Amino acid sequence: MKSVVVFCGSSEGFENVFGEQAYVLGKTLAEKNRTLVYGGAKIGVMGKVAQGALENKGRVIGVIPEFLKIKEVVHENLSDLIVTQNMQERKLKMHELSDGIVMLPGGFGTLEEFFEMLTWSQLGLHQYPIGVLNINGFYDELLQMLWKMVGMGFVKETDYRSILVDDDVLGLLQKMDDYAPKPVPKWINKEQL
Template structure:
């Protein structure tokens, strides 16, 4: 992995561990010479992961749509800030700049970004490793819901196993570094991509 896009909240949440682990992940990625791509804000969980990487000399690229630039208070000390026209362009640019995906605690926007990238993987549009840093069990219920989708026949077991999860940063990164993508689903061929 050379460049990881991290989806996370522009709020800090109610538990200090959310921002503390985000800051630690930023530091860890930078020390591993892995570039951080994220939503561009200097507030919330987003701000902490960026600051963690920047504090140890990491490369951090923020991608933010014009209409959120002021609302989310963009980080003005980044290696690079890319301003897009809209949310769709933002996600596409984040995808283009990364080769792996991690989700930290966040809200609706975090889930929406993560699930679009997960869907793209399921459809064979990319083969990036996809991870959830499950801080303090934040995503336990979400993971249970995904297992329910498998059990009820809406998600294939193979698609479920595309998502790697851990509460420990180093263990999650190790899983992602060792990820081997599954073959394309039988109902998609390379000519369709």
């Protein structure tokens, strides 16, 4: 992987470990000479992952829609800041700039971004490794729900198992580096998104 898009919260959450591990992820990406692509804010978990990369001489690209520049505190010291017209364009741009996906703790927006990339993978629109940094078991119940969906016949087990999960930054990145994508037919073209 040359660049990794990180989906995470613009809030810090109630446990310091979320921000601490986000910082470690950013730092590790910088040390491995991988570009961080993220939502462009300097607050919350987002801000910590960017800080970790920037303080360790990493390249950081922020992608933010115009309307969120007013509501969120935009990071002004990034390697590059791309402003999009809307959320859909933002996700497409983040996807285009990366070849790996990591989800850290976050809220509705984080889940929405993650599931869209997961769906695109299922449909064969990309074959990037998709990782979940499961800090302090934050996503345990979500992963249990996804496994239930497998058991109820709504998700294929191969698609569930394509989600790489670890509670350790280095462990997760190693799983992503070792990832061998499954061959899948492309159902639709990128132009149809």
